[in-house]
Amino acid sequence: MIKHFFPRFNIFFVFSFYIFNILWFNVGLSGVIIYWLLRVGFLSENFYENPAVGISILLFISTIIGLIVTRVAGKLMLNPICEMLASMKKLAGGDFNVRIGNSGLLRPKELRDFSEEFNAMAKELGSIEILRSDFVNNFSHEFKTPIVSLRGFAKLLKKGNLSNDERQEYLDIIISESDRLAALATNVLNLSKIENRTSFSGHSLFNLSEQIRRTILITELKWSEKRLELEVDIKEDIYFLGNPELLSQVWVNLLDNAVKFSYQSGKLRIRLLNYNDCVVFKVEDFGCGMDEEIKAHIFDKFYQGDRSRSTEGNGLGMTVVKKIVSLHKGEILVESRPSQGTIVTITLPKQANEKQKPLL
Ligand SMILES: Nc1ncnc2c1ncn2[C@@H]1O[C@H](COP(=O)(O)OP(=O)(O)OP(=O)(O)O)[C@@H](O)[C@H]1O
Ligand SMILES: [Mg+2]
Incomplete structure (x- = not known):
């Protein structure tokens, strides 16, 4: 809901916003700290009369504040990118359930778009994977069943001492099971030829x-x-x-x-x-x-x-x-x-x- 009140900031705006705030924060907070040190008497009112001391104190305070602020701002700014890299690694490792979060007001538009596209891609890859594994399971099952029965009846025929009728019956089964295998191969081959096509040649x-x-x-x-x-x-x-x-x-x-x-x-x-x-x-x-x-x-x-x-x-x-x-x-x-x-x-x-x- 709150997202609707904020414009979709682009990456340049967010980057400048962070830099501006780091500088502003650093200068402002250093000023406040010096004012406070003067108030509590830690610094004498004329400390800036000696430039070396003044500059050293300012430099020291700014460095400490700068380190803290850049650490926090850097984390805020780079966290989404680290999260994306981690998600990509997971996806490359075969985890198709991985998704990138899209919250955070100062997440630039480009990163939001990237997350949306990434999530859509992971979802699509996941469904293709389900289809593929279903296909492989079904295909293996369809392939195995006739082979098992072919082997069974061939073994029976090998044993001998069968009546003529039994022999004929087993041979008929072997013929129909091999027909089933041949039809399976033809259909799977045909399907693989046409499945991903949106148009065809040979008109x-x-x-x-x-x-x-x-x-x-x-x-x-x-x-x-x-x-x-x-x-x-x-x-x-x-x-x-x-x-x-x-x-x-x-x-x-x-x-x-x-x-x-x-x-x-x-x-x-x-x-x-x-x-x-x-x-x-x-x-x-x-x-x-x-x-x-x-x-x-x-x-x-x-x-x-x-x-x-x-x-x-x-x-x-x-x-x-x-x-x-x-x-x-x-x-x-x-x-x-x-x-x-x-x-x-x-x-x-x-x-x-x-x-x-x-x-x-
Ligand atoms: N004319 C029909 N009358 C009754 N059921 C049908 C008819 N056509 C298809 N079906 C049903 O739809 C299912 C799928 O048909 P499909 O042609 O894809 O497979 P199949 O005929 O069983 O095997 P295949 O075509 O691979 O030899 C069939 O198993 C059957 O249950
Ligand atoms: Mg059929």
Whole structure:
């Protein structure tokens, strides 16, 4: 409150203020002390008649007072800087909870600004550190689980005396766990490539409809295994200016989820709509759906609605989707009801020069 009554002094003002006060204090206090020594009779009234004595007494008193005043003023002036140096050392040593105090009326504006910036930086570094350690923990866990099971089943196979069915079952587990590892490596690699980007290179005008049709074909093994009926509505060839490699991951991940969370013999509806200023991709499944809690976290890294983690995957697919869509300045909408199904809608804005089909 009191801070508001004082202007924000800059460093030159504060420095001059201290020097002025040291001089003023020194002269003033020396005068007061000499006056007092005269009053108590310690000095005779005509002590200044002998200049050597007068000057020596003045010099002595000024030196003592000067030492005390400069010591106090120096401490006041340099304390914030020492505090900053100590805080920097702590930060460099990995203590991200360190903060610099900002109180003190005569703390110059520059030092206050520095403290604020320093505190903001320490806070930001702290949150990055939390994210990083969460990521490392999750990644190690995701990485270790399939390796442990691969080793376990490989050991069982080595022992021999297994029936043919058992052997087949263990081999299937080994194949699916290695698939999980390969998918984890791909997703983490993709994520690390795009995570800190705010823009991307590799734009080209490509046939989006064709890309989605191809993705449906690539995932055929999965949806035909589940006997899903597909309703595909991609009428025209839509050309879009974007990064085809990144966008293809979006369709693969969304279709993968739609198939994975569908019930056996269910239905999938895939639509691609062309508007003047955007293209809209919709994938609808009639599977297990999500409650509000799951929906709120689907874009978090390594989040899987199935806490037992018995569902395939590592919980990175939707994180990758969201990042790629936002790199294309698009939007993603997830509508879902438990046991009824999910609709994911991706809207990608068109850029001016793509409204025309290329002469290919
Ligand atoms: N279509 C869907 N229907 C029901 N739940 C879904 C759907 N899509 C995503 N989810 C929920 O969101 C979670 C996160 O999805 P995400 O794609 O990121 O991970 P994942 O599919 O479990 O693993 P990964 O994509 O890495 O293989 C899923 O585990 C699931 O609980
Ligand atoms: Mg997924």
